[in-house]
Amino acid sequence: MFGVKLWVTLFFPLTLNGLILGQEHGPGGVRVVVKEDRDGMLPCSLSTKESIVSGVFVWRKVAQKDEGLKEVFLYDVGKHYNNGRPGQSEQFKGRVSHFQDELDHGNASIIIRNTKISDSGNYTCDFPRLRPRQTFSIELVVAATPKPSVTILDATAGWVLLQCEVHGASLTSGVEWKDSAGNTLPAEETRTPERDHYYITLNTTVTRTSRYRCVVTQEEISHQTHAEIFVPISGKVCEDSCSKEAGWLFGGFFLGVLSVAIVLALLVVTNTITIRCYKGSRQQGNGPCEKCSEMLRPQNGR
Structure with missing residues (x-):
């Protein structure tokens, strides 16, 4: 198996600027991380840079536990899913494009527009007619960046019960209550599935007058959102x-x-x-x- 070569970004950096948040190389292939609702570029290029204008390459999303193999993009000697070729999975219709001008250089990369959490997973870029046959592996991680909201559930003279709500979180979203000094507070968390996302509630009881913050962290993209509330215990x-x-x-x-x-x-x-x-x-x-x-x-x- 040949390694994926990312020379494509050198040819048109303005076109790809902002599409992806990061790429990592590993023994299993390339890992691409992108924010939800942004465009994600999945790289795939022949190391020989030979023309694939008259060739065939196929992109597929590897079967997961709750879904089967999905056809993402097919290019076959000029015919592809965006100019009449049938067979594309419904999830990707109208959302995937390739770089026509780069086919002469062996570039079979694609862009998935308006990425969703459900797009996360492992993909393969396959050249079935090459000898030897070449297949590349790319992992796409689509990270949600939801904003939390905070409210008062209950209050007495000595304590206040706070709740943080997060709609549209991903499985890997982390939620914490913190005090004004940045200390993490003990809290009770509940996660409820809602389509491709999760609804998270995080409750904590405070007994001191202070400003408290609910922080949502998405580690894959090193991104945080938060909501604050000032609590006077009087x-x-x-x-x-x-x-x-x-x-x-x-x-x-x-x-x-x-x-x-x-x-x-x-x-x-x-x-x-x-x-x-x-x-x-x-x-x-x-x-x-x-x-x-x-x-x-x-x-x-x-």
């Missing part, structure tokens, strides 16, 4: 709100059966009582401390 605000509303609640209950004087006395007494909301529970509801969470506002960022 027991005084919470307790005052609870006491005030509790006082009016008791006053209203006895209004129909007690005299005005007794009601006023009761209000004075109950307004001095300190009521701790939920008493440490994390159940959501319409409790008197619900107003505490109105102070907390998420701020999304990148």
Whole structure:
């Protein structure tokens, strides 16, 4: 098997600029990494640089566990999938093109437009009529770059329960909660499949006034997105709100059966009582401390 030669980028760097994020060479072939919705170039060239204008080359996506072998692109002595040749897999119709002007130099590279997570996998570039036959292996990694959103699930005088949501994540997306010092916080993660992506939720409980950040990392492309939220843990605000509303609640209950004087006395007494909301529970509801969470506002960022 011959190695893949990437001289093609020297001939038209402006055309390919920005198409791919990186290429790695290994014993199994070439690994191409690209962001989702960007164009990806899969390289394949004959080391002899002999013309393949009158030749044949075939691109296929190797069968995976949940799908069979797929026909990506076929060039056969001038006929190909973009000028009437039948047989191309539905997933790649209208999205794959070759470099016609480079066929004279043995270049059979292709571009896959608007890449999707489902395009990730192993590909082969095959020259079936050459003797000896030549086949190259290329791995395509399409990396998602979703943006997280953060919200308040619950709050008491002493703690706040935060949730980070990530739609459109890939299997390799990493999600973390971090405090203002950059420390990773313990959290509970849930991943739910949604088509070619994943829906991720990450919950954490915080007990200090600070700014907290949910960070999504895509290691393949060294890319991060994040969302921030400032959390003021204020027991005084919470307790005052609870006491005030509790006082009016008791006053209203006895209004129909007690005299005005007794009601006023009761209000004075109950307004001095300190009521701790939920008493440490994390159940959501319409409790008197619900107003505490109105102070907390998420701020999304990148």
